[in-house]
Amino acid sequence: MDFSQYSFNPVDHEFLQDPYPAFAYLRDKDPVHWSDLGLWVVTRFEDCRATLVGKHFGQGDFVKNIQLFYGDDFDVMSHPSYAWRSRVFVMQDPPAHTRVRGLVSGALSLKRIRAMEQRIRQLAVQLLDDFDRSGSENFITDFAYQFPTRVMCDMLGMSDEEYPPELLLKLNQAIADSFIVFETRALSQAELDRADSQMRFLTGVFDELFARRRAHPEDDLTTAMLQSQEGGDTLTPEELSTSVIGLFGAGFETTAHMLGNGMYCLGKYPEQRQHLVDDPGLAAHATEEILRYESSLQASYRTALAQQTIAGQTIERGQRVLAIVAAANRDETHFDNPEVFDISPREQKPLTFGGGIHYCVGAELARLEGRVFFEELVQRYPNFSVDVDNARLRQAFLFRGFEYLPVYLQGK
Numbered sequence: 001m002d003f004s005q006y007s008f009n010p011v012d013h014e015f016l017q018d019p020y021p022a023f024a025y026l027r028d029k030d031p032v033h034w035s036d037l038g039l040w041v042v043t044r045f046e047d048c049r050a051t052l053v054g055k056h057f058g059q060g061d062f063v064k065n066i067q068l069f070y071g072d073d074f075d076v077m078s079h080p081s082y083a084w085r086s087r088v089f090v091m092q093d094p095p096a097h098t099r100v101r102g103l104v105s106g107a108l109s110l111k112r113i114r115a116m117e118q119r120i121r122q123l124a125v126q127l128l129d130d131f132d133r134s135g136s137e138n139f140i141t142d143f144a145y146q147f148p149t150r151v152m153c154d155m156l157g158m159s160d161e162e163y164p165p166e167l168l169l170k171l172n173q174a175i176a177d178s179f180i181v182f183e184t185r186a187l188s189q190a191e192l193d194r195a196d197s198q199m200r201f202l203t204g205v206f207d208e209l210f211a212r213r214r215a216h217p218e219d220d221l222t223t224a225m226l227q228s229q230e231g232g233d234t235l236t237p238e239e240l241s242t243s244v245i246g247l248f249g250a251g252f253e254t255t256a257h258m259l260g261n262g263m264y265c266l267g268k269y270p271e272q273r274q275h276l277v278d279d280p281g282l283a284a285h286a287t288e289e290i291l292r293y294e295s296s297l298q299a300s301y302r303t304a305l306a307q308q309t310i311a312g313q314t315i316e317r318g319q320r321v322l323a324i325v326a327a328a329n330r331d332e333t334h335f336d337n338p339e340v341f342d343i344s345p346r347e348q349k350p351l352t353f354g355g356g357i358h359y360c361v362g363a364e365l366a367r368l369e370g371r372v373f374f375e376e377l378v379q380r381y382p383n384f385s386v387d388v389d390n391a392r393l394r395q396a397f398l399f400r401g402f403e404y405l406p407v408y409l410q411g412k
């Protein structure tokens with residue numbers, strides 16, 4: 001690819017197939033890149049980290065940031081899907097962010113996550129066996145999308161009786177259709193209509209769940225969120241449903257594609273696959289390497305709250321910066337042999353879960369799901385194979401993963 005006139009374009013087909021050459025070019029030649037989209041793009045590890053943790057970067061004016069894609073006449077807040085996104089705490093700056101994050105992460109404690117390990121293992125085994133018996137070959141739809149959803153439902157106390165498989169499929173579809181509002185582009189009218197109606201559906205489902213737990217508390221995350229308190233403060237009903245949709249969605253495509261991208265990498269690099277089969281104790285390191293090498297969330301945005309510089313480039317107050325963590329994770333000044341997929345322990349941690357005040361609240365849960373899944377996979381199905389030549393990538397930038405990934409648990 002000729003990069004002499006390069007302008008970052010997240011909908012370009014060739015770029016989406018393999019964004020890493022463009023990332024390498026940007027890191028080397030144009031580390032603070034002005035894109036025709038009207039935003040800055042940073043790709044080096046230190047610059048991405050500084051952007052994500054910097055006190056003078058925040059979320060900025062939500063409406064103006066979305067209007068960048070559509071034009072000034074676009075009525076952002078009339079869309080329930082964008083209105084939801086504006087309220088979710090990842091989009092807030094302190095002090096609003098500090099308050100809601102504190103209450104939510106108090107409920108989603110490390111203790112609650114660690115206590116889930118046995119149950120996560122049972123679910124991984126059951127869904128792997130179901131996938132094997134089903135004769136299906138699409139690992140993405142028939143395993144990866146189901147596993148994190150089932151884990152989250154379990155944590156929230158959503159029983160199989162109340163939420164049968166058909167309803168879970170509808171929930172998954174609703175999350176996928178409405179989380180499209182995070183993409184770095186204008187949506188079509190049809191996409192917007194679908195995102196809005198699916199957001200109304202999700203709000204209804206979770207409002208009802210909270211109403212039931214308010215009446216009959218249980219030992220689950222839903223009740224913990226209702227009861228979460230800090231200095232007498234609690235989450236309002238609107239904050240509860242906004243946050244739980246955020247948790248559900250934030251942990252869904254990201255975790256599903258972490259597993260899918262991992263399977264793809266293990267299929268593509270058979271010596272690494274063998275390494276893991278020979279030593280399942282490497283599952284935690286394999287998960288970390290998958291998160292680094294083929295990050296399922298490629299980037300995060302910030303807005304400059306005051307004029308400042310990144311790597312010598314002035315960023316004006318109000319300008320948007322896209323920090324591409326997937327590019328940072330391949331920075332040769334930070335990682336040894338970053339273009340090599342190697343599941344042996346590495347000293348440096350990837351930037352995949354972000355940093356600073358917005359550091360992913362589900363990072364430990366995602367890591368646990370990854371470790372448990374890869375341990376069970378290689379112990380129960382050591383002959384598994386992945387048909388990487390026939391895998392089909394999704395055509396989306398922000399959440400990177402496959403729509404079709406043929407996996408044969410008994411080998412082919």
Ligand code: HEM
Pocket residue numbers: 052089090091101246247248250251252254255258296297300301351352353354355357358359360361362363365366
């Ligand atoms: C492989 C899986 C995951 C990846 C790659 C990922 C990545 C990220 C990143 C990069 C951020 C920071 C965004 C920013 O700074 O703008 C973030 C925030 C967040 N993540 Fe995750 N995440 C994953 C799984 C999860 C899970 C399982 C949950 C929930 C159970 C979750 C919940 C959240 C929430 C609520 C935030 C917002 C935190 C805040 O704004 O304070 N994530 N995630």
